[in-house]
Structures are given as structure tokens and as C-alpha cells.
Amino acid sequence: MRIVGLMSGTSLDGVDAAWVETDGERVGQMGPTLTLPYEPALRRDLRRLLELAPTIAAEDPFLISCTARLTDRHAEAVNRIAAEAARAGLPEAELVGFHGQTILHRPIRPGDGVNARGYTWQIGDARALAQSTGLSVAYDFRTTDVEAGGQGAPLVPIAHAAFAAGLPKPLAVLNLGGVGNVTWLGPDGDLLAFDTGPANGPLDDWAKRSLGRDYDKDGNLALAGQADGAVLGRLMAHPYLAQKPPKSLDRLDFDRALREAGAHNLSPQDGAATLVTFAAVCVAAAARHFPEPPLQWLVAGGGRRNPAMMRALAATLSEPVRPVEVAGWNGDALEAQSFAILAARTARGLPISFPGTTGVSRPMRGGLVLGGLL
Numbered sequence: 357m358r359i360v361g362l363m364s365g366t367s368l369d370g371v372d373a374a375w376v377e378t379d380g381e382r383v384g385q386m387g388p389t390l391t392l393p394y395e396p397a398l399r400r401d402l403r404r405l406l407e408l409a410p411t412i413a414a415e416d417p418f419l420i421s422c423t424a425r426l427t428d429r430h431a432e433a434v435n436r437i438a439a440e441a442a443r444a445g446l447p448e449a450e451l452v453g454f455h456g457q458t459i460l461h462r463p464i465r466p467g468d469g470v471n472a473r474g475y476t477w478q479i480g481d482a483r484a485l486a487q488s489t490g491l492s493v494a495y496d497f498r499t500t501d502v503e504a505g506g507q508g509a510p511l512v513p514i515a516h517a518a519f520a521a522g523l524p525k526p527l528a529v530l531n532l533g534g535v536g537n538v539t540w541l542g543p544d545g546d547l548l549a550f551d552t553g554p555a556n557g558p559l560d561d562w563a564k565r566s567l568g569r570d571y572d573k574d575g576n577l578a579l580a581g582q583a584d585g586a587v588l589g590r591l592m593a594h595p596y597l598a599q600k601p602p603k604s605l606d607r608l609d610f611d612r613a614l615r616e617a618g619a620h621n622l623s624p625q626d627g628a629a630t631l632v633t634f635a636a637v638c639v640a641a642a643a644r645h646f647p648e649p650p651l652q653w654l655v656a657g658g659g660r661r662n663p664a665m666m667r668a669l670a671a672t673l674s675e676p677v678r679p680v681e682v683a684g685w686n687g688d689a690l691e692a693q694s695f696a697i698l699a700a701r702t703a704r705g706l707p708i709s710f711p712g713t714t715g716v717s718r719p720m721r722g723g724l725v726l727g728g729l730l
């Protein structure tokens with residue numbers, strides 16, 4: 357199948373799109389990719405929506421407006437990719453993999469009662485996207501898993517496995533977006549995946565708060581500062597780090613802990629250095645849950661563009677840490693490409709989540725398809 361995969365991640369910086377030929381198990385031809393950045397007003401409104409999400413009503417005009425603007429940007433991304441693919445002589449896509457934008461993620465956590473139910477919320481109007489692109493749309497990838505008692509995240513691990521076919525194992529694939537997530541691929545095809553902890557999210561908030569910038573470009577702020585040992589020590593005691601997988605995070609889950617640990621009282625430089633070091637410490641803590649150490653870490657997502665982050669990871673982890681480009685992958689498009697693979701799996705009725713990834717009791721299908729395909 358020819359699919360346009362879309363991902364709007366927790367960094368809220370824009371939508372990534374990628375044209376992929378795949379049957380959901382193997383990756384065929386890879387077509388054009390792009391990131392369509394959100395205009396500052398949409399970025400600001402989505403950030404505000406994260407705060408409002410726990411109490412907002414489904415019919416709230418602000419929510420409806422954010423959903424419509426977000427969907428429009430996704431349609432624009434699909435149409436641009438389609439035009440680029442046509443220019444490159446590629447066949448037309450038949451399906452879109454539409455993740456949407458997570459505005460709230462509250463899966464089951466340790467200590468929840470036996471009758472507790474998880475909850476996850478991705479906004480985006482699949483019907484409107486199908487109409488404005490003329491394509492079938494696979495969407496709502498996380499709900500079935502959460503309803504079955506899974507974490508609903510991360511979902512990209514099965515796609516990581518497809519990309520990593522042929523690479524030496526054990527291998528760790530680390531995505532550093534707003535939140536970090538890791539996939540450990542074992543030598544016998546085993547898969548263990550979970551969210552590591554905060555990655556760029558709190559750092560972006562810090563750059564905004566202390567300097568009015570969207571993010572710490574090239575890690576300049578962090579590289580000029582010193583991580584604060586006392587703040588780090590308090591953060592390292594957070595129970596999430598020791599908690600056994602499966603586990604996953606909301607974009608704001610560490611906000612209170614960061615405030616209470618005193619991270620917001622530091623200078624802009626020391627605050628950034630502390631947040632970068634903490635993101636790396638979370639990854640090192642994640643590695644303690646692996647069945648055996650990986651041969652190497654392949655890093656995707658915007659965090660790999662931050663030299664302070666890559667340096668902190670190299671200093672904290674025992675194995676080589678490299679951007680996914682060393683394996684010939686595209687670290688900016690990997691999530692969008694992964695949602696193309698997930699869309700193919702949805703369309704074919706193949707499982708998208710597993711006991712080792714979201715903690716469901718058996719491999720689970722997921723996602724819905726709107727349009728002619730199913």
C-alpha cells in the first residue's frame with residue numbers, strides 16, 4: 357500500500373508527514389517527507405489546550421477551533437506530500453495514517469484500583485481530513501489498547517522493528533520528542549518499549565519562560581550552564597524512573613515534580629542544563645529495565661539535534677549513542693513513517709500493540725478506517 361503517515365507530537369511544533377510504501381510488516385519505497393510548522397498562534401493555543409484538557413467540554417468552541425485548525429494543517433501536509441510524490445513519479449497514496457494531537461493521556465498507573473480505566477485523547481477530525489484529501493483515513497490508534505487495559509503508548513515499536521530488520525540486536529531505538537520513548541529490540545525478535553521520561557517538552561517550556569524562545573536551539577543555553585546536583589537528586593527520586601514497564605506519560609506529567617524540585621528557580625542556563633541532564637538520566641534509568649544491554653542506541657526526534665542532549669546521553673549511557681541517520685533512517689520523519697506502517701497494519705487487521713509495548717495481555721489490533729478501504 358502507498359500511505360501518507362502523519363504525526364503531530366507532544367512538542368506541538370508542527371505536523372510531520374511522510375509517503376511510504378508498506379504492507380505494515382516490511383518497508384518498501386520511501387517517498388517525500390516534510391514538517392509543516394504550526395504558526396505561533398496555533399502552537400500557543402495547543403499548549404493552552406493541554407492545560408485545559410482535563411476539564412474541557414467536547415463542545416467547547418476553543419477545542420473545536422483548535423481541532424479544525426489542526427486538521428487543516430494536516431490536510432495541507434497531505435496535499436503537499438501528494439504533490440511532491442507526483443512530481444517524483446510515485447503512484448498516488450491510497451490511505452492516510454492520522455495520529456492527531458494528544459491533548460491528554462491518563463493510562464492506568466500503579467496504585468490505581470482494580471476497576472480503574474485508562475484514558476487517552478487525540479484531537480483531529482478524520483472525516484474532514486478524508487473529505488479535504490479525497491483519501492481513506494486510518495485514525496484513533498490508541499483507544500482500543502487503552503480500553504483493553506494497555507498504556508495506549510508507545511505504538512511506534514512495531515514500526516521500529518520493521519525498520520531495524522537486518523540490524524544487529526539487541527538494539528535500542530530512542531525517540532526524543534516532547535516526551536522520550538525507547539524501543540528495545542532483542543536478538544530473538546522480542547520487543548520491550550515504554551516512555552523514558554520528559555525529553556524536550558519541559559526544555560521548550562523553560563526556553564519560552566526564561567527567554568521567550570520556542571526551544572533551546574542547538575543546546576546553546578544548556579551548554580552554557582551547569583546541571584544543578586540538588587535539583588537533579590530530587591528529580592531522580594521520582595517513582596516513574598524505577599517503575600517497571602509497561603508505562604507511558606502525559607506531556608505534563610513531570611511539571612509538578614520539576615516545580616517542586618526547584619528546577620524553575622535556576623538561571624536560564626543552569627535550568628536548561630539540568631533539564632537536559634535529567635532527560636539523559638531518565639534514559640539511563642530506562643536501560644535498567646532492559647533484559648540485556650543494547651549494542652548501540654539509535655536516536656530519533658528533535659532531541660538528536662541538540663548537542664547538549666547528545667553529549668549528556670553519551671556521558672550517561674555505557675553504549676555508543678548515534679543519530680538514526682547512521683542506519684540510513686530519517687530521524688525527523690521516523691514517527692510519521694511509523695504511522696504509515698501502523699495505518700497499513702490497521703487496514704490489514706494486524707496487531708499494533710503488544711504485551712511488551714503497551715502491556716496488553718495479547719497482541720491487539722487498533723485504529724479505525726474511514727473511507728473506501730475496509
Ligand SMILES: Nc1ncnc2c1ncn2[C@@H]1O[C@H](COP(=O)(O)OP(=O)(O)OP(=O)(O)O)[C@@H](O)[C@H]1O
Nearest residue numbers: 365366367533534535556571573574657658661662
Ligand atoms: N536544532 C535544535 N536544537 C535543539 N533542540 C532542537 C533542535 N531541533 C529540534 N529540537 C527540539 O526537538 C523538538 C521537536 O522534536 P520532535 O519533532 O521530535 O517532537 P515531537 O514529534 O513533537 O514529539 P513526540 O516524539 O513526543 O511525539 C523541539 O521542540 C526542540 O525542543
Ligand SMILES: CC(=O)N[C@H]1[C@@H]2OC[C@@H](O2)[C@@H](O)[C@@H]1O[C@H](C)C(=O)O
Nearest residue numbers: 366458461509510511512533535537
Ligand atoms: C499518548 C501519546 O501521544 N504519546 C506519545 C508521546 O510522544 C512520545 C511518547 O509520548 C510516546 O509514547 C507517544 O508517541 C509515540 C509516537 C508512540 O506512540 O509510539
